[in-house]
Amino acid sequence: MTFLELLKPQAVKVVAAASSKKRLMHDIADLAESAYALSAPSVVEALMERESLGPTGVGHGVALPHARLHGLDEVKGVFILLEKPVEFESVDRQPVDVVLSLFAPADAGVEHLKALALVSRTLRDAALCNKLRANPDAATLHAILTEDRSSQAA
Numbered sequence: 001m002t003f004l005e006l007l008k009p010q011a012v013k014v015v016a017a018a019s020s021k022k023r024l025m026h027d028i029a030d031l032a033e034s035a036y037a038l039s040a041p042s043v044v045e046a047l048m049e050r051e052s053l054g055p056t057g058v059g060h061g062v063a064l065p066h067a068r069l070h071g072l073d074e075v076k077g078v079f080i081l082l083e084k085p086v087e088f089e090s091v092d093r094q095p096v097d098v099v100l101s102l103f104a105p106a107d108a109g110v111e112h113l114k115a116l117a118l119v120s121r122t123l124r125d126a127a128l129c130n131k132l133r134a135n136p137d138a139a140t141l142h143a144i145l146t147e148d149r150s151s152q153a154a
C-alpha cells in the first residue's frame with residue numbers, strides 16, 4: 001500500500017484555521033465528501049465515535065483521525081494542513097497542524113492496519129513534516145506525500 005493508493009489529489013487541502021477539534025472533524029468530513037462522495041454527517045459521527053475511545057493526536061503536531069465506514073470498498077485518506085494549529089488533546093498536549101485522516105471499510109481488517117502503520121511511520125519523520133509545513137499548496141503537498149520513499153535511506 002502506498003500514499004498514491006490512499007490519497008487523491010482532490011483529498012488534500014490547506015485550511016487557514018479550525019476553531020476547534022470538532023470543527024476540524026467537519027472540515028475532514030467535507031473534504032471526504034467532495035473527494036470520495038462519502039456522507040459528511042456519517043464521517044463526522046464515525047470520527048467522533050473513534051475519538052471518544054482516545055484522541056488520535058500522535059504528537060509533534062500530527063493527528064491521524066480514522067474510522068471505519070459502511071459502503072467503502074477500500075481504504076481512503078484525506079490530508080489537511082492547518083495554517084494555524086488547533087488543540088487536539090494530543091499525547092504530548094501540543095496543538096496539531098498536520099492531519100491525515102483514514103477511512104476504511106467497516107469489515108476491513110489488515111488493510112486498515114497496514115494503512116494506519118504506513119501513515120504513522122511516514123508522519124513520524126520530522127523532516128517530512130517540516131517540508132509539508134513549508135509548502136502550503138495542495139498540489140505540492142500531494143506530491144510530497146505521494147513521492148516514492150522506497151529509494152530513500154531508512
